[in-house]
Structure formats: C-alpha cells, structure tokens
Amino acid sequence: MKRQMQPPRKARIGSRSSQSRSKVRPKKRKAESDGANKKMGQEIWHRKGLEMVGDERCLSGVDGLDNILAGGFLRGGFYLIQGDPGSGKTTLGLQFLLEGLRGGEKVFYITLSETKQELLQVARSHGWSIDKIPVLDLSAVENLLRPEAQTTVFHPSEVELTKVSQLLRDEVRKTQPARVAFDSLSEFRLMAETPLRYRRQLLALKQQFAKFKSTVLLIDDKMDTREAVDPHVLSLTHGVIDMEQLSPDYGASRRRMRILKLRAVKFREGFHDYVITTGGLSVFPRTIATEHRAQFRPGSVSSGIKELDALFGGGLDRGTTTLILGQAGTGKSSLALQYALHMADQGEHSLIFTFDETRIVMLSRAKGLGFNLEKAIDDGMITVQQVDPAEL
Ligand SMILES: Nc1ncnc2c1ncn2[C@@H]1O[C@H](COP(=O)(O)OP(=O)(O)OP(=O)(O)O)[C@@H](O)[C@H]1O
Ligand SMILES: [Mg+2]
Known part of the structure; x- marks a missing residue:
C-alpha cells in the first residue's frame, strides 16, 4: 500500500524536469526548442540526402x-x-x-x-x-x-x-x-x-x-x-x-x-x-x-538477265529476303554476285558477307561473268566482308 501511495517514477522525473524548466524564461525556452527542431529537421534532411539519388x-x-x-x-x-x-x-x-x-x-x-x-x-x-x-x-x-x-x-x-x-x-x-x-x-x-x-x-x-x-x-x-x-x-x-x-x-x-x-x-x-x-x-x-526500321523506296532489284527477272515479275522485291538453294556447283554464288554487280552498274550499293569463299575466288568468278568486281569494290559500290565461322 505504501508503494501505491508514491507517485510513479516517471511522473517524479517529469515534475523535477518541469521544475527546472520553469526557471528558464519562456522566450529562451521557445528559441531553444526551435533550435532543437531545426537541428532535428536538418538531421532528417541530411539523412534523406544520404539515401537520395537524383536523376543526374x-x-x-x-x-x-x-x-x-x-x-x-x-x-x-x-x-x-x-x-x-x-x-x-x-x-x-x-x-x-x-x-x-x-x-x-x-x-x-x-x-x-x-x-x-x-x-x-x-x-x-x-x-x-x-x-x-x-x-x-x-x-x-x-x-x-x-x-x-x-x-x-x-x-x-x-x-x-x-x-x-x-x-x-x-x-x-x-x-x-x-x-x-x-x-x-x-x-x-x-x-x-x-x-x-x-x-x-x-x-x-x-x-x-x-x-x-x-x-x-x-x-x-x-x-x-x-x-x-x-x-x-x-x-x-x-x-x-x-x-x-x-x-x-x-x-x-x-x-x-x-x-x-x-x-x-x-x-x-x-x-x-x-x-x-x-x-x-x-x-x-x-x-x-x-528500333532499326528504315524507310525505303519500293520497287524491284534487277539481275540484268531479262529472262530471270521475268520469272520474278520484273525482279526481286526490295525489302524482302530470297534464299537461293542448290547443289554444289550449280552457280548460287555467281547468281548472287550477278545481282550485286548489275546493281553496282545502276549506281546501287551492295554488301556481301562471304564465309568460305576467298576474295581471289570471287574476283576470278566475277571476271568469268564479264564483270570487273575489283573496280566495283574500289569505287565503294560493293563491300565484301569475309566472316570466319570459327571465330563467331
Ligand atoms: N590491349 C588489349 N587488347 C585486347 N585484350 C586485352 C588487352 N589488354 C587486356 N586484354 C584482355 O583483358 C582481359 C583482362 O581484363 P581485366 O584485367 O580487366 O579483367 P578482370 O576481370 O579484372 O580480371 P581478374 O579476374 O584477373 O581481376 C584479359 O583477358 C586480356 O585478354
Ligand atoms: Mg581485375
């Protein structure tokens, strides 16, 4: 019972501190509390700053x-x-x-x-x-x-x-x-x-x-x-x-x-x-x-061989892909080269990726077709890029 009569510990501490606070003049007290708030605010802002990452x-x-x-x-x-x-x-x-x-x-x-x-x-x-x-x-x-x-x-x-x-x-x-x-x-x-x-x-x-x-x-x-x-x-x-x-x-x-x-x-x-x-x-x-779609002029690409172009209704459609299939020695590479060389004569650029054919073989093949591939390459109309499949 005696214990219950005593004020709680917390309250006693509170009363003591309020006593001491009462000695401080109100104006000074306000300034102090403002200062403390400001400091706390700065601290919070500072902490926020630590975590904040701008868009820079x-x-x-x-x-x-x-x-x-x-x-x-x-x-x-x-x-x-x-x-x-x-x-x-x-x-x-x-x-x-x-x-x-x-x-x-x-x-x-x-x-x-x-x-x-x-x-x-x-x-x-x-x-x-x-x-x-x-x-x-x-x-x-x-x-x-x-x-x-x-x-x-x-x-x-x-x-x-x-x-x-x-x-x-x-x-x-x-x-x-x-x-x-x-x-x-x-x-x-x-x-x-x-x-x-x-x-x-x-x-x-x-x-x-x-x-x-x-x-x-x-x-x-x-x-x-x-x-x-x-x-x-x-x-x-x-x-x-x-x-x-x-x-x-x-x-x-x-x-x-x-x-x-x-x-x-x-x-x-x-x-x-x-x-x-x-x-x-x-x-x-x-x-x-x-992301890489480009505008292009519709039309057809000619091989320079009238009969072949007629088979495709005037030539290959621009912007499409054509697969040339055939047994060894049937002239697949020569046919592809024919297109590039004819288009070079028309002032159009071609890029050739070659895997197993060397540049020398390509040059002599073009010569056999009556074209000067070397000149077309030198003029920048045809670019030949050798790809080594083992390095891919
Ligand atoms: N001049 C260079 N040209 C091409 N490759 C190079 C050149 N100099 C270094 N390398 C290549 O860079 C690689 C090593 O780079 P780096 O030391 O940055 O790697 P790392 O991941 O830090 O390696 P480690 O696990 O040893 O710390 C090597 O495999 C080396 O072949
Ligand atoms: Mg390292």
Missing part, C-alpha cells in the same frame, strides 16, 4: 554501356560489377574513372586484389596513363597491419577488417571523390569472415561514400555459381552488372554482359555482347529490330 547521370566511359544503362550510372549510385575471372572488370573500372577525369571530376581507385603495378600493366596494355588516378593499394594489407594484429587481444581478421574499413573511410573523407572503383569485394568478404560483419562494414562504407555523392563501382569476382548475386551486396546496391566470359568448343572466347538489377530505370534487358580491344571494352547493345 554520369557516363560510364565504355562504348555502348550507357545505352544499355539508359543514359549512364546514376550519380551517387552504388553499383556491383561482378564477373568471371579475366572478363574485364578492372578495365571497366579504369575506363569509368578515366571518363571522370576527362570531365574534371575527382576519382579514386581502391585495390585490394591487384597491386598498383598490375593496374599499371592493365592501363599500359590499353595505352592509358593513370598517373592522375589516386590509387589506394591495400593488396599488401597483411604486411600493413601485422604489428597491430600481433599486439591486440582481438582476432587478427577482426583487426584487419576494422582497420581497412577505417582507412578507407578516412581516405574517402580526405579525397571526397566523385567516382570510385573498389576492386575487389571478394578480399573484403574474406576479411569479414561472417556475413553479418561483411554487411555491416559495407553499409558503413556505403554511407561514407553517399556523404560525398560518390558514384561507386564495387567489383566482385564470380566464383560461386550457386548464387547469381551475393545477397548481402544485392540489397545494398542500386544496380548489378554481370559480366561473362564463355569458351565455346571452337574459336575465341565470347564475352557478354547483362544487367541483373537497376533501380528505378527502364534499362535494356537481356545479354549484350562486348569485346576487349586495345583501348578498352566496347559493348554492343542487343539489337531490337523495331
């Missing part, structure tokens, strides 16, 4: 990639670039930063998997100078952190990850880059050991990058084929690009990429082929026939 885009620096991304990366976005070993992830990262440099932006390359020397080799093979790209080389992180790891009671991996994260955050604060390439996440994942620690550290990094509106490419190796994307990273990113390197039974490797996720953007879905040549990656956005 930054170009990737890779031919064709901006097309499939529907205009480039969102400024301030956090992207995952994952791919097979040797698929060109580092090259893409460097192209992205070089594009930033061209636009006068601050850039930053964080490497955990390749040494600065190896990065320089990649750049050199493409004829790039990366002198102006600040590189934070953490590939020798074990040596960097060994003394601390030995003198603490913590597990070395714990010290390592916390130290690396701290180092990264400090460097980001110092450099405040507009573009960052982080190569690669797999080292970071190994350091974290547990998924929870990995996710926490990534989140902390994301927040630090977001403070400076940095557009970040997180590069990751695709070792495990069970999961399409690491779920710990997936939910933290604005977009995921998957790069593949396929090795068919014959011919050269084939490379293709696909956007697995892109928040709030209508991107070009499906697989897009890409090549790596001296100068970097070039992506060939998947062709959609309806």
